[in-house]
Amino acid sequence: MSTQAPVAPAPAEGTGAATIAEATTFEPVIIGFTCNWCSYRAADLAGTARTKYPPNVRLIRLMCSGRLDPTFVLKAFSEGADAVLVSGCHPGECHYIEQNYKALRRFQLLSRTIQALGIEPGRLQLVWASAAEGVRLAGEIARVTEEVRELGPLNWPAGEIVDIDNVTLEAAWEATGGDAGGPPETPGGANPQHAAESAEAAR
Numbered sequence: 001m002s003t004q005a006p007v008a009p010a011p012a013e014g015t016g017a018a019t020i021a022e023a024t025t026f027e028p029v030i031i032g033f034t035c036n037w038c039s040y041r042a043a044d045l046a047g048t049a050r051t052k053y054p055p056n057v058r059l060i061r062l063m064c065s066g067r068l069d070p071t072f073v074l075k076a077f078s079e080g081a082d083a084v085l086v087s088g089c090h091p092g093e094c095h096y097i098e099q100n101y102k103a104l105r106r107f108q109l110l111s112r113t114i115q116a117l118g119i120e121p122g123r124l125q126l127v128w129a130s131a132a133e134g135v136r137l138a139g140e141i142a143r144v145t146e147e148v149r150e151l152g153p154l155n156w157p158a159g160e161i162v163d164i165d166n167v168t169l170e171a172a173w174e175a176t177g178g179d180a181g182g183p184p185e186t187p188g189g190a191n192p193q194h195a196a197e198s199a200e201a202a203r
């Protein structure tokens with residue numbers, strides 16, 4: 001008697017609604033920066049209580065939301081994240097007194113910065129969650145995942161923006177509204193035309 005497990009027949013190519021749905025469902029990658037004392041524990045609680053939330057979020061634990069360096073967010077976007085979720089203790093409940101207020105200020109600045117870089121504000125979200133709010137955090141993760149799914153993949157061309165190796169000095173000068181006199185002849189040096197204008201104005 002054979003002990004081999006039966007092998008399921010391979011599905012025929014291009015058939016079945018499930019195959020099409022699988023191919024078209026976009027699964028966003030979301031990086032979640034969580035506070036050790038509240039939101040990370042809330043996520044842990046959700047797991048312990050078997051409360052389901054989408055596996056799209058990859059949690060990174062910080063000791064406090066105030067530890068969030070703005071570059072962490074930009075690095076996440078530049079390395080392929082479709083969204084970033086920042087989560088910390090409720091205002092007034094930070095274990096480091098008021099660091100989450102600093103996180104809130106950084107979040108607001110980052111939100112404006114990413115919009116200036118062409119990234120939709122919905123791709124950066126802030127959620128307060130206490131250690132006891134596992135179910136609520138799970139719901140918020142599901143909401144953010146759905147919103148980002150609707151936005152679609154980010155594919156942020158960070159390399160083109162951040163990589164300055166191929167940017168000429170002239171192009172950078174024009175991009176920043178430099179005048180027809182052109183950039184300084186030597187990096188860090190004064191534009192000769194500006195120097196002449198200054199001398200003229202001083203007379």
Ligand code: FES
Binds near residue numbers: 064095100
């Ligand atoms: S300790 Fe949780 S946000 Fe500061």
